Amino acid sequence: MNLNIFRNDKDNVGDANCSPTFYFDIPNTKIIDIYDKNIFDMVNKSNNIIFGGGGLLVFEEKIKQILKIRNKKFITWGLGHNKHDINKIEKSKIFENFKLNGIRDFGLDINYVPCPSCMHNSFNIKREIKYPIVVYEHKYIKIDINKFPKRNNSGNDIESVLDFLGSAETIITNSYHGAYWSILLKRKVLMIPFSSRFYGFKYKIPIVNVINWKESINKTQIYNEALEESRFLNKEYYKKVLNVLN
Secondary structure (H helix, E strand, C coil): CEEEEECCCCCCHHHHCCCHHHCCCCCCEEEEECCCCCHHHHHHCCCEEEECCECHHHHHHHHHHHHCCCCCEEEECCECCCCECCCCCCCCHHHHHCCECCECCCCCCCCECCCHHHHCHHHHCCCCCCEEEEEEEECCECCCCCCCCEEECCCCCHHHHHHHHHCEEEEEECCHHHHHHHHHCCCEEEECCCEHHHHCCCCCCCECCCCCHHHHHHHCCCCCCHHHHHHHHHHHHHHHHHHHHC
């Protein structure tokens, strides 16, 4: 049996849609939330363990405990660093313990594989721009900008979130997936970070705050190649994962 460990939070749309098992056929694989009380028992019963996607390195100590279980193949897929109140990516040594690595943070001399949520079919829909700006905030960390349409990342309905993000020319966000998905939708993004997770994007986004964001509007750009590249990298990584599993 294979096991996919991720943050299976049904009230966080990014976490709820970041498992590679939702988009790729990985035979005989079960999914489990990293908070699940039976996680160590499930790892013991599994042959191969895939960590990701999501900012799982906020659980680094727990992952280290799991990695001590012997005779397993451990794989990362689209997971990332996530230390709060840190404004840079500090490369973790934990990746030395995995059979195969694919992480969403770019530029760390570790194989770059963006979050597999890029494979969702709803990215194929063309959406009409209705607003110059919308605000997309983390459900627990509010953005004090209130004169534009606003939504947070609660729930698990990715289609309606993509409709919201796609309705704007520019998105102001403090959500990792809000920024990532906006890029994939070929929209402009301004980012208000609160953890290291925001500093690993391959596609650069202006970092702003609630006071100075207007100054960076002209620094935003559209990355037309982002969706195609992200999907290609995930498809190629899928082949590598199957080779390890087999």
